[in-house]
Amino acid sequence: MYSTSFIYIFFATQLFAEVAANPTPSLETFSNHTTSSFIDEELPKISACLWHDDWEEITGNLLKYELAGILSIHSLKGAHEVIGLTELRSVLGFAPSVPWTHRKNWTEVEIAAASTIEEYYEMKEPDGDEYGLDNKYVHEKNLPPAIKFLDKRFPTIRIIYREYLQEKFDSLQRSIDREGVDFMIGEYILNRERVGKAVDNVRHLTIDCVMKQIKAELYNQRLKL
Numbered sequence: 001m002y003s004t005s006f007i008y009i010f011f012a013t014q015l016f017a018e019v020a021a022n023p024t025p026s027l028e029t030f031s032n033h034t035t036s037s038f039i040d041e042e043l044p045k046i047s048a049c050l051w052h053d054d055w056e057e058i059t060g061n062l063l064k065y066e067l068a069g070i071l072s073i074h075s076l077k078g079a080h081e082v083i084g085l086t087e088l089r090s091v092l093g094f095a096p097s098v099p100w101t102h103r104k105n106w107t108e109v110e111i112a113a114a115s116t117i118e119e120y121y122e123m124k125e126p127d128g129d130e131y132g133l134d135n136k137y138v139h140e141k142n143l144p145p146a147i148k149f150l151d152k153r154f155p156t157i158r159i160i161y162r163e164y165l166q167e168k169f170d171s172l173q174r175s176i177d178r179e180g181v182d183f184m185i186g187e188y189i190l191n192r193e194r195v196g197k198a199v200d201n202v203r204h205l206t207i208d209c210v211m212k213q214i215k216a217e218l219y220n221q222r223l224k225l
Helices: 004-020 037-045 052-058 065-092 108-112 115-125 140-154 157-172 178-222
Strands: none
Touching: 004 108, 037 157, 037 178, 052 065, 052 140, 065 115, 065 140, 065 178, 108 115, 115 178, 140 157, 157 178
16 A cells, blocks of 8 residues: 555655664774674674564554654664663673663763762763663653563674673773773773664664565555556
8 A cells, every 4th residue: 555655665764864874883993992703703693674563562562563663763773772881880880770861961070070980980871872861762761672672682782792891891900990981981882883783784674674565565556557
């Protein structure tokens, strides 16, 4: 039906525009950083063409696929970012993240006055493209089902974050201090870009699936004329 094809076209346009607006670095960006062979082997395996049931599951089955597809493309990116931050906090020995509504953009003076290392981290914790105060697409409540989906479909995402961050933390060989927090945040961001590239690959594959479906529907409609 033409209405369905329109939804597919709109979804594909949204996905393509979002991916194009946020290009991920090439692997050459990380040539000066040590990564385990496990990560190098597992990242290419994060690959799939997501379809109707997947889109609905990513939204917690709150929306049917025609609308779920639009929300899911943004939720997936925020979900892997939150998985990474959860693992970063775990490696550092800090409590789980506070809700977005309790966060703010701190000044350098306020950050310098932090009374503990954990408070310093709280103030410095990075937002993501689809996670944090400035994101324009998803509410915090949209992310738990997307995180659950990634943990089920691509469990290596969490393992990659955990292994990489633990390796970097161990390399400090000292108690965590402000310099160590800054170092670990930097390493999280580097690894986030690599994982983000893999997640974007899933979204590119999904574009291909959507476009093939559009072509098939249009072809079938022409046959009926």
